[in-house]
Structures are given as structure tokens and as C-alpha cells.
Amino acid sequence: MSHDALQLLLVEDNRADAYLLRKLLVQETQIQLTHCEDLRAALHSLDQHCFDAILLDLSLPDSSGLETVKAIQQANPETPILVLTGLDDEAVAIAALREGAQDYLPKGELQRSWLIRAIHYAIERQQNLDQLQHLNQELVRSNQELEQFAYVVSHDLQQPLQVVLGFAGIIDALYGDRPDEPIHQYVGDIINASKHMSRLIRDLLHYSRINSAPKPVECVDCEAVLDQVLLDLQPAIHRTQATITTDPLPTIYGNETQLGQLFQNLLSNAIKYQPAGQRPRIHISAVQKQGEWIFGVQDNGIGIAAADAHSIFQIFHRLHTREEYPGTGIGLATCKKIVDRHQGQIWVESEPHQGTTFFFTLPQIPIQG
Numbered sequence: 001m002s003h004d005a006l007q008l009l010l011v012e013d014n015r016a017d018a019y020l021l022r023k024l025l026v027q028e029t030q031i032q033l034t035h036c037e038d039l040r041a042a043l044h045s046l047d048q049h050c051f052d053a054i055l056l057d058l059s060l061p062d063s064s065g066l067e068t069v070k071a072i073q074q075a076n077p078e079t080p081i082l083v084l085t086g087l088d089d090e091a092v093a094i095a096a097l098r099e100g101a102q103d104y105l106p107k108g109e110l111q112r113s114w115l116i117r118a119i120h121y122a123i124e125r126q127q128n129l130d131q132l133q134h135l136n137q138e139l140v141r142s143n144q145e146l147e148q149f150a151y152v153v154s155h156d157l158q159q160p161l162q163v164v165l166g167f168a169g170i171i172d173a174l175y176g177d178r179p180d181e182p183i184h185q186y187v188g189d190i191i192n193a194s195k196h197m198s199r200l201i202r203d204l205l206h207y208s209r210i211n212s213a214p215k216p217v218e219c220v221d222c223e224a225v226l227d228q229v230l231l232d233l234q235p236a237i238h239r240t241q242a243t244i245t246t247d248p249l250p251t252i253y254g255n256e257t258q259l260g261q262l263f264q265n266l267l268s269n270a271i272k273y274q275p276a277g278q279r280p281r282i283h284i285s286a287v288q289k290q291g292e293w294i295f296g297v298q299d300n301g302i303g304i305a306a307a308d309a310h311s312i313f314q315i316f317h318r319l320h321t322r323e324e325y326p327g328t329g330i331g332l333a334t335c336k337k338i339v340d341r342h343q344g345q346i347w348v349e350s351e352p353h354q355g356t357t358f359f360f361t362l363p364q365i366p367i368q369g
């Protein structure tokens with residue numbers, strides 16, 4: 001908002017205080033002051049005019065304390081509020097800041113120069129805050145659009161891919177009795193590439209759906225989640241003769257499907273990233289600390305160099321070729337997005353050639369918002 005003169009609304013029922021403030025402020029020609037003595041009049045004034053800032057006494061005849069700040073803020077969220085307090089009202093003043101007031105001014109200490117400065121600072125801060133909030137909303141919106149785009153594209157790609165796979169299978173069957181023909185090799189390559197693309201699309205679909213899934217607030221028994229994951233991983237566990245041990249796991253608040261995906265990705269990596277011929281030994285731990293659970297998935301595999309400890313959580317970032325270890329590079333990015341959504345943290349500790357432990361935290365109490 002830009003005016004030649006600063007438009008201020010003073011809400012103060014104490015005549016002496018109002019007189020003092022008016023006297024300090026009107027020496028300043030660049031200020032126009034409107035004065036109200038109660039909340040009702042102030043709300044009416046805010047309805048009729050635009051102000052650059054509001055000087056607000058909290059104890060009014062028709063409202064008191066934080067209720068006054070809330071009412072004014074609700075009516076006019078974009079105008080900065082400077083709360084006028086008594087000298088011993090610091091606790092209330094700080095509570096008012098938490099409610100969104102920009103500053104507080106102890107009445108007994110008012111001096112003209114810093115009063116003007118405080119008002120200008122409050123206006124600047126409020127403008128920056130509004131801009132930040134606006135940019136944040138834009139960011140959230142564009143992220144949602146991107147996720148929706150990834151979802152639609154990956155969903156629509158599945159169907160033509162199934163057609164390719166279907167016909168490749170038919171050609172493969174036609175040449176089944178002539179394995180030496182080069183076409184047999186070509187079709188094999190088409191089938192392998194299509195299967196990889198299908199896995200990529202499936203993983204991308206999971207990734208893009210994380211933030212639109214139901215809020216992570218249900219009561220989830222991690223033991224039951226793990227049982228299901230171990231059942232799904234049975235073929236890989238059997239093939240590699242992996243041993244998997246676990247601490248007793250807690251019940252926490254989260255999204256059950258996503259926590260299943262999290263365990264599934266970490267465990268399948270722990271089974272996969274092993275030296276050729278080695279039997280995977282994996283342990284799942286859960287430790288309670290300062291209001292959260294710290295989970296660990298520890299393996300005896302190939303390990304990760306310290307330099308790669310952060311980049312592996314980026315989407316499509318892989319440390320090996322597909323020939324060495326198959327994969328899409330989406331698993332850990334998905335894990336990170338799931339843990340972020342549960343307001344937790346995920347990190348890795350590893351010793352190359354010795355093994356790796358992935359840690360993640362989950363809240364003990366339902367998360368907010």
C-alpha cells in the first residue's frame with residue numbers, strides 16, 4: 001500500500017495514553033492518525049479505510065488480551081499490528097507476537113524517534129511476510145501441479161507399454177523354437193527394456209502420489225506392517241538366503257501404506273546391495289528418544305562412500321549401472337518424501353565393504369497440520 005502520508009489507526013481507550021501518542025506522532029507531518037476507543041469502532045474503521053499500521057491497546061472496553069489481537073488480525077490480516085503494553089505486560093506482549101502482531105511498544109517508554117522507526121520496521125516486515133507467504137503458496141501450488149503431471153503421465157504411459165510388452169511376448173513365442181535367430185535376441189531386449197520402463201513408471205507413480213495420500217495420522221502397528229513387507233519380499237529373501245532380525249517395533253502415528261513402502265524400499269535395498277554370493281544379514285532396530293522413534297535398517301552389504309551419503313536421496317541418483325545392480329533410482333527419494341511427510345528425518349551411516357545402516361525418525365504423537 002502506498003500513501004504520501006502514513007495512515008495509522010490508534011486503538012486506545014485510555015485518553016491520557018492516546019493524547020501522549022497523538023502528541024508524539026502528529027509532530028510528524030507524514031502521519032495521519034485515526035483514533036478509536038473500542039474494538040467495535042476499530043473494526044468499523046478497518047472496514048471503511050486502508051491503514052498502513054495499527055497501534056493497538058489490548059484492554060478495551062469491549063475486548064481484552066489476545067482476543068483483541070485475534071479479532072483485529074482476522075478482520076485485517078495484512079496490516080501490521082503494534083501492541084501497546086504496560087511496562088510489566090511482557091508475557092502478554094510476547095503472546096501477542098506469537099498471534100501475529102509485529103511488535104510491542106511499552107507505553108511508559110515511548111520516544112518519538114524509535115516509535116516512528118518501530119512503525120516503519122513493522123510495515124516492512126509485514127510486507128516481506130506477505131510476499132513470503134505468497135511465494136510459499138505459489139510453490140505449494142506448482143509442486144502439486146508437478147506431482148499431478150507426473151501422476152497423469154506415468155499412469156497414461158502404462159497402457160501403451162503393456163501393448164508393446166504383449167506383442168513382444170507374441171513375437172517371442174513365434175520364434176521360441178528358433179533361439180539362434182537374431183530376432184530372438186532383439187525381442188528379448190525389447191522385453192527387458194519394457195519391463196524396466198514399467199518398473200520406472202510404477203515407482204514414479206508411487207513417488208508422485210505420496211503427498212496426495214491421506215494424512216499420516218492413523219495408528220500404525222509397525223510389527224504388522226513389517227510382517228506384510230517380509231511376506232512380499234519372501235521370494236528375494238528365499239533366493240538370497242537372507243536372515244532378518246528385528247527389535248520389538250512400536251505402534252506409531254502415520255500412514256500405513258507409506259510406512260510399508262518405506263520398510264519395503266529399505267529392506268529390498270539391504271538384500272540387493274550385497275557382494276556376489278554373500279548372504280544378507282539385516283537387523284531392524286527401534287529406539288525411543290526425546291518424543292520420537294529412531295528406526296534403523298542395518299545390513300552387511302557393499303556399503304556407501306561418505307561422499308555419496310546425501311546424493312543417494314535424490315531422485316534417479318544411482319551409484320551403479322543396471323547391469324551391476326538393477327534399479328530405478330527412485331526408492332530412496334520415495335523414502336525421504338515419506339519420512340518428510342511424517343515430519344521425521346532420514347540419513348545413512350555406512351562403512352564401504354562392511355555394511356550400511358539407514359536411520360529414520362517417526363513421531364511418537366500424532367503430527368500436526
Ligand code: ADP
Pocket residue numbers: 265269270273299301302303304312317318319320326327328329330331332333356
Ligand atoms: P535403486 O535401488 O532403484 O537404484 P534407490 O533410490 O533405492 O534406487 O537407491 C539409490 C542408490 O543408493 C542405489 O543405486 C545404491 O547405489 C545406493 N544404495 C541404496 N541402498 C543401499 C544399501 N543398503 N547399500 C548400499 N548402497 C545402497
